Amino acid sequence: MTDVNFKPDQPPLRQGADKARTQQPGGSESDSADTLSYDLIELLFFAYRDFTGDPDDVLAKYEFGRAHHRVLHFVDRNPGIMVTDLLGILRITKQSLGRVLKQLVDAGIIEQREGHHDRRQRLLYTTDRGHALAVDLTSLQQKRLERALIGLPDGSDEIIRRFLLRMIDPEARPQILQLIRSLYDLKD
Amino acid sequence: MTDVNFKPDQPPLRQGADKARTQQPGGSESDSADTLSYDLIELLFFAYRDFTGDPDDVLAKYEFGRAHHRVLHFVDRNPGIMVTDLLGILRITKQSLGRVLKQLVDAGIIEQREGHHDRRQRLLYTTDRGHALAVDLTSLQQKRLERALIGLPDGSDEIIRRFLLRMIDPEARPQILQLIRSLYDLKD
DNA sequence: AATTTACGTCAGTCATATTGACTTAATTCT
DNA sequence: AGAATTAAGTCAATATGACTGACGTAAATT
Numbered sequence: 492m493t494d495v496n497f498k499p500d501q502p503p504l505r506q507g508a509d510k511a512r513t514q515q516p517g518g519s520e521s522d523s524a525d526t527l528s529y530d531l532i533e534l535l536f537f538a539y540r541d542f543t544g545d546p547d548d549v550l551a552k553y554e555f556g557r558a559h560h561r562v563l564h565f566v567d568r569n570p571g572i573m574v575t576d577l578l579g580i581l582r583i584t585k586q587s588l589g590r591v592l593k594q595l596v597d598a599g600i601i602e603q604r605e606g607h608h609d610r611r612q613r614l615l616y617t618t619d620r621g622h623a624l625a626v627d628l629t630s631l632q633q634k635r636l637e638r639a640l641i642g643l644p645d646g647s648d649e650i651i652r653r654f655l656l657r658m659i660d661p662e663a664r665p666q667i668l669q670l671i672r673s674l675y676d677l678k679d
Numbered sequence: 680m681t682d683v684n685f686k687p688d689q690p691p692l693r694q695g696a697d698k699a700r701t702q703q704p705g706g707s708e709s710d711s712a713d714t715l716s717y718d719l720i721e722l723l724f725f726a727y728r729d730f731t732g733d734p735d736d737v738l739a740k741y742e743f744g745r746a747h748h749r750v751l752h753f754v755d756r757n758p759g760i761m762v763t764d765l766l767g768i769l770r771i772t773k774q775s776l777g778r779v780l781k782q783l784v785d786a787g788i789i790e791q792r793e794g795h796h797d798r799r800q801r802l803l804y805t806t807d808r809g810h811a812l813a814v815d816l817t818s819l820q821q822k823r824l825e826r827a828l829i830g831l832p833d834g835s836d837e838i839i840r841r842f843l844l845r846m847i848d849p850e851a852r853p854q855i856l857q858l859i860r861s862l863y864d865l866k867d
Numbered sequence: 868a869a870t871t872t873a874c875g876t877c878a879g880t881c882a883t884a885t886t887g888a889c890t891t892a893a894t895t896c897t
Numbered sequence: 898a899g900a901a902t903t904a905a906g907t908c909a910a911t912a913t914g915a916c917t918g919a920c921g922t923a924a925a926t927t
Contacts, residue, residue, distance in 0.1 A: 529756060530840065530859045531824050532817065536749075537855050538846035539727045540770075558883060568717060574905060582728075587884050589906070611893045611904045629720065636719050639845035647838045650831055652718060654839055657827035658726035667725050671718045746914055762874060775915050777875070799873045799924050871926070877919085885912070895902070 545631040553598070553624075558591045560628060563617065566601055567625035568670075571614040573606075580670070600624060733819040741786070741812075746779045748816060751805065754789055755813035757858075759802040761794075768858070788812060 546560050553559075565580050566572060578588055592615075595601040600621035606612030617625055640648055659667060734748050741747075753768050754760060766776055780803075783789040788809035794800030805813055828836055847855060 528821065528861065529817065530861050531836070531843070532752075532820050533756075533855070533859050534840060534843035534847075535727065535730060537851065538843040539723065541848045541851070542723065542846055544848075556882060568721075575903085583883085584885065585905075586886085586907085591883080606904090609894070609904080611891095613905065629717065632720050633716065635846060639842050642845075643838055643841060647842065648719070650835045650838055651842055652722060653831060654827050654835065655719070655722035655726040657830075658730055658823060659722075660729045660732075663725065663729070667721070671721050673716065673718050744913060763872085771914085772916065773874075774876085774917085779914080794873090797873080797925070799922095801874065869927085871924100873924080874922085876921080879917085881914100881916070883913085883915100886910085888908085890907075891905085893902100893904080895900100897898105897900080 542632060542635060545635060546628040549624075549628060549631065555594070558587075559595055559600075562588065562591055562595060563600060563621060563625050564628070566615045567617045567622055570616050571604075573612050573614060577615065595621070730820060730823060733823060734816040737812075737816060737819065743782070743786075746775075747783055747788075750776065750779055750783060751788060751809060751813050752816070754803045755805045755810055758804050759792075761800050761802060765803065783809070 543557060547557060550556060550560055561581055562577070565577060569576075574585070574588070574592075578585060581588070592601065596603060599618055602616045602618050602621075603613040604616060606614055640651075656664060656668075731745060735745060738744060738748055749769055750765070753765060757764075762773070762776070762780075766773060769776065780789065784791060787806055790804045790806050790809075791801040792804065794802055828839075844852060844856070
């Protein structure tokens with residue numbers, strides 16, 4: 492067994508069923524409305540966990556964490572991005588970014604250059620090494636996505652893209668679509 | 680503007696394009712193989728962020744975090760679960776769970792009862808309050824999922840379920856399918 | 868009777884995030 | 898030209914959620 496610690500020889504969890512509330516786990520009884528369905532929620536939880544797990548393993552060798560990955564990813568995707576814009580994408584504070592960014596710069600993964608027109612700016616770029624690492628991490632995730640998609644009916648990726656886009660807060664979608672340049676045409 | 684701090688009046692990010700590496704962001708040039716595509720990766724990132732954002736806001740009022748949510752969720756889903764099994768699902772250590780669980784117990788959200796057959800066990804149950812909170816959080820996420828699904832072609836949810844399942848490490852799938860009882864029949 | 872299991876706890880550490888205040892330099896506004 | 902704003906960085910303190918390693922106790926299993 493890998494990591495998860497189940498005991499498949501025991502009755503699959505839940506040995507108790509004594510209290511008041513009708514003891515149906517995802518109970519279709521006393522619940523809010525028309526039977527909560529948990530499957531998508533839980534699938535998303537586990538899928539995302541494993542999705543981020545691949546890069547995490549590689550990053551660990553560099554003594555980097557997920558925060559470094561996010562910064563590296565968006566800098567590599569947006570060469571010359573301003574610190575302020577990066578903060579906006581990541582929705583973290585300057586102070587949080589500060590430490591992580593410094594480590595990436597010190598490690599020769601990210602480079603800062605003065606802005607052309609605005610000399611207050613420190614535009615961010617990946618170095619060649621940094622770009623290589625970013626590509627490495629991205630292709631791990633890409634491979635997982637490809638493996639998950641093969642075997643699904645034609646047009647599934649389109650459906651999944653639309654689904655994911657619509658999971659995002661409507662107000663945030665325009666900016667994200669802009670970020671993901673390849674999807675300008677995606678039907679909402 | 681909500682939260683993301685873009686400047687739509689500026690050229691949509693990236694003002695620089697000077698260095699060596701062909702400055703195509705997701706470069707179809709020098710990259711590993713057949714053009715990395717970033718859209719699904721980024722959609723998943725933002726979708727998951729907003730998906731967890733709804734519960735986070737509610738939990739903040741209780742002074743709880745995402746760790747509490749995960750514990751609450753899986754205890755509510757598996758009434759009478761053993762501490763050991765919960766650790767296995769969450770893939771965290773006893774010590775990490777300890778603090779969070781204690782807070783949930785102190786707040787009257789989760790209840791511990793001695794095992795029937797095995798008196799070493801502290802089986803975990805949500806209290807009525809805890810169950811109510813769990814339902815509350817779940818329905819927020821459920822609503823977001825429903826909003827994302829309406830308008831998609833028939834059978835989309837099936838495709839998405841299969842996709843998400845296949846994003847999970849193959850070794851972990853059996854246990855997860857067992858956890859998500861409603862999906863026993865899901866075609867791999 | 869010895870071993871293993873379930874649970875808890877003590878103590879220390881780390882990574883990632885937060886808030887608030889303040890500085891410097893550069894740009895923009897009036 | 899002077900005032901206000903913006904970009905970036907920094908100091909200091911704090912919180913959360915995770916980790917390791919070690920140890921203890923009670924109950925079950927072998």
